[in-house]
Amino acid sequence: MAPLSAFNQVLAEDESVNRLTDSLKLWQMICGNKILASVELILFLNKLDILDAKLRSGVRFSNYVKSYGSNPNETKPVAKYLLDAFINLHQQHTPKKRKIHPHLTCAIDTKATSSVIDRIHEVIIIKILSHSNII
Numbered sequence: 001m002a003p004l005s006a007f008n009q010v011l012a013e014d015e016s017v018n019r020l021t022d023s024l025k026l027w028q029m030i031c032g033n034k035i036l037a038s039v040e041l042i043l044f045l046n047k048l049d050i051l052d053a054k055l056r057s058g059v060r061f062s063n064y065v066k067s068y069g070s071n072p073n074e075t076k077p078v079a080k081y082l083l084d085a086f087i088n089l090h091q092q093h094t095p096k097k098r099k100i101h102p103h104l105t106c107a108i109d110t111k112a113t114s115s116v117i118d119r120i121h122e123v124i125i126i127k128i129l130s131h132s133n134i135i
C-alpha cells in the first residue's frame with residue numbers, strides 16, 4: 001500500500017527523504033525480493049482523493065517529480081504516471097515473470113474499497129483453486 005498523495009511530503013523520521021521516493025524504493029525492494037518471487041503482488045495506490053485535492057489546490061506535481069515535465073497537473077494523468085512508475089519498477093526488478101494486481105484506491109470511500117477487496121478475494125480464490133487443480 002502506497003499513498004499517491006505524498007509526492008510533496010518528507011518522512012517524519014528523516015526529513016531528507018521524499019515520501020514518494022521512499023515508497024518507490026520500498027516497492028522496488030519488494031519486487032526484487034527472491035523469497036517473494038513466486039508470489040503475486042497486490043498494490044494499493046491509495047489516497048486518490050487527497051492527490052486530487054492537492055492538485056486542485058495548485059500544488060504542481062512536476063515541481064516535485066521533474067520527469068513529469070509539462071504534462072497536465074490533473075489527477076487522472078498524474079495517477080496514471082505514478083501507476084506506470086510502479087508497474088515499470090516491477091518489470092525491471094522482478095526475479096521472474098508474474099502478475100501484479102494494482103488498484104487506485106481511496107480507502108475512506110468504503111463502497112468503492114469494498115468492491116476492490118471483493119475483486120481481490122476472487123483473484124485469491126481462483127489462484128487457490130487453480131493450484132489445487134480444481135479449475
Ligand SMILES: Nc1nc2c(ncn2[C@@H]2O[C@H](COP(=O)(O)OP(=O)(O)OP(=O)(O)O)[C@@H](O)[C@H]2O)c(=O)[nH]1
Pocket residue numbers: 003046047048049050105106107108
Ligand atoms: N482522505 C483519505 N484519508 C485516508 C485514506 N487512506 C487513509 N486515510 C487516512 O489517513 C490517516 C493516516 O492513515 P494511514 O495513511 O493509513 O497511516 P500512515 O501511513 O501511518 O499515515 P501517514 O503518515 O499520514 O501516511 C488516517 O486518518 C486514515 O483514515 C484515503 O484514501 N483518503
